[in-house]
Amino acid sequence: MTENPWTTRKIATIYENPWIRLEHHDILNPAGKEGIYGKVHFKNRAMAIIPIDEEGNTWLVGQYRYALDEYAWELPMGGGPIGLDLLESAKRELREETGLSAQKWTEIMKIHTSNSVTDELGIVYLAEDLSQGETEFEETEVLQIRKLPFSEVMEMVMKGEITDSISIAGILKAARILGF
Known part of the structure; x- marks a missing residue:
């Protein structure tokens, strides 16, 4: 069944900031019974970038994630405002977080987190034909950058050392595409 079996009766905004909106929905569920649904609406599209050099190396970014209360290794990533070109946002994020620029960009997947x-909605890009420049960290970013062989990054995924869902999905898809 591809048609929506849910009926939305009322939507109320519970909380909003520049990045998210929390909504309370009064609904009729597929059985026709009254219920509620909570939804977090993101005001940006997520994007992750897998930079790959000629030797098969890639870059990870490490940072303390406030919401998780733990340190995490992940792909260079960020958010792009809905309505703006997501590829341009991805290019900006790669440059800001790693100092890298790429001549070749390939969208390899879309993912709902x-x-x-x-x-x-998250988009994952493969970035190739790289050149190194300077990082441009945002005021909220205290980042570590690691350049690693892609095979080691795959091992980190398999050992559970990378837990970010967009990073894991992107790395596994890139491994398949790149033949790792």
Whole structure:
């Protein structure tokens, strides 16, 4: 069944900031019974970038993630405002977080990060033909950058050392595409 079996009766904004909006929905569920649904609406599209050099190396970014209360290694990533060109946002994020620029960009996947409670959409790009410049960290970023063979990054995914969903999905898809 591809038609929407849910009926939305009322939507109320519970909380909003520059990045998200939390909504309370009064609904009729597919059985026709009254219920509620909570939704987190993201005001940006997520994007992750897998930079790959000629030797098969890639870059990871490490940072303390406030919401998780733990340190995380992940792909260079960020958010692009809805309505703006996402590829341009991805180029900006790669440059800001790693200092890298790429001549070749390939979108390799779209991913919904948690489709039961949020409408967040993520895009993963493969970035090739790289050149190194200077990083431009944002004021909220205290980042470590690691250049690693892609095979080591795959091992980090398999050992559970990378837990970010967009990073994991992107790395696994890139491994398939690149023949790792």
